[in-house]
Amino acid sequence: xxxxxxxxxxxxxxxxxxxxxxxxxxxxxxxxxxxxxxxxxxxxxxxxxxxxxxxxxxxxxxxxxxxxxxxxxxxxxxxxxxxxxxxxxxxxxxxxxxxxxxxxxxxxxxxxxxxxxxxxxxxxxxxxxxxxxxxxxxxxxxxxxxxxxxxxxxxxxxxxxxxxxxxxxxxxxxxxxxxxxxxxxxxxxxxxxxxxxxxxxxxxxxxxxxxxxxxxxxxxxxxxxxxxxxxxxxxxxxxxxxxx
Numbered sequence: 001x002x003x004x005x006x007x008x009x010x011x012x013x014x015x016x017x018x019x020x021x022x023x024x025x026x027x028x029x030x031x032x033x034x035x036x037x038x039x040x041x042x043x044x045x046x047x048x049x050x051x052x053x054x055x056x057x058x059x060x061x062x063x064x065x066x067x068x069x070x071x072x073x074x075x076x077x078x079x080x081x082x083x084x085x086x087x088x089x090x091x092x093x094x095x096x097x098x099x100x101x102x103x104x105x106x107x108x109x110x111x112x113x114x115x116x117x118x119x120x121x122x123x124x125x126x127x128x129x130x131x132x133x134x135x136x137x138x139x140x141x142x143x144x145x146x147x148x149x150x151x152x153x154x155x156x157x158x159x160x161x162x163x164x165x166x167x168x169x170x171x172x173x174x175x176x177x178x179x180x181x182x183x184x185x186x187x188x189x190x191x192x193x194x195x196x197x198x199x200x201x202x203x204x205x206x207x208x209x210x211x212x213x214x215x216x217x218x219x220x221x222x223x224x225x226x227x228x229x230x231x232x233x234x235x236x237x238x239x240x241x242x243x244x
Contacts, residue, residue, distance in 0.1 A: 016054055018044060020068065023061055028111040032121045035062060059124055062115075066126065067133045069112040074136025076105040081140050091148035092221070092229040098140055099193050099220035100213075106197045113201060117194060138190060142175045145182060145227060154228035157185040182228050189223040 022040045037058055041051040055061040080101035081094060106113040115121075116134070148154055159167055159181040167180035175183055196219055199205050200212055209215050 012054070019051060019054055019061070020064060023065055024112065027065070027115060032062065032115050032124075037061065062121060062124055063127055063129060065112070066116055066130050069109070069116045070130065070133035070136060072109070072112070073102060073105045073116075074133060074140070076101045077137045077140040081144060090231075091144055091151075092224045092231050095141070095144050095224040095227075095229055096217060096220045098144065099223070100217060102137060102193070103197050103200075103213075103216055106201060110201050113197070117198060118202070138174075141186060141190060142178070145178060145186060145229070146175065148229055149178060149182070152230055154179070154182055155230060156181045157226060157228050159184055185227045189227050192223055193220065 019040060022043050023035060025043075026035050026039060035058055037051055037055065038048050040061075041048045044051075055064065077098050080098045083097065085097050106117075145154065156179060163184060164180060167184035170187060171178060171180040171183040174187075178186075196216055200209075200216070205212060
């Protein structure tokens with residue numbers, strides 16, 4: 001009985017993967033708004049009723065694709081953080097490598113990137129299942145800052161007094177062990193990193209920027225400074241008092 005069950009589970013995994021692969025092809029060809037379970041079933045030589053046993057609705061298939069995309073870009077960031085491309089004691093350089101790894105994944109998977117960071121899909125509301133995967137890149141950036149904060153310290157970014165209550169709230173929600181100044185700067189830097197990637201992927205840099213990788217690396221380094229990361233020599237890279 002266990003052998004039969006194992007064979008069925010392997011078959012289900014294979015069919016599920018085939019369904020998602022075909023759905024990704026549809027994303028690339030027609031966009032997420034036109035994703036159709038019937039079209040996926042037709043391309044795979046399945047009847048629609050058989051496909052519904054794997055994904056009962058278009059929204060459940062979309063959710064699976066979204067979770068996969070968030071997990072993949074998260075894995076790229078995590079691998080860059082753990083990699084040996086830069087010394088462990090250089091948090092500013094590691095920040096830049098993580099940012100560049102996220103950009104590289106996006107350039108290699110533009111349609112999946114568009115699914116998670118592009119325009120919302122009409123009629124679709126992401127369920128709670130997507131929250132954890134969606135936070136993986138952010139958690140990597142928080143982890144880099146946390147390591148630096150507890151090691152050599154961070155140069156506290158400036159913070160407008162009117163923003164302090166909101167910065168304090170965000171810090172309590174996202175990273176209670178980091179100063180509010182750093183968390184507010186991190187949220188801004190996170191949005192700017194993805195804004196740069198989106199501008200590149202969605203064509204806003206056309207006829208404006210030619211050396212895009214050089215620009216991105218420069219911007220990523222500057223954003224690292226903006227969140228208080230110190231260069232490898234330990235000298236302040238931002239404004240404000242150094243916190244340890």
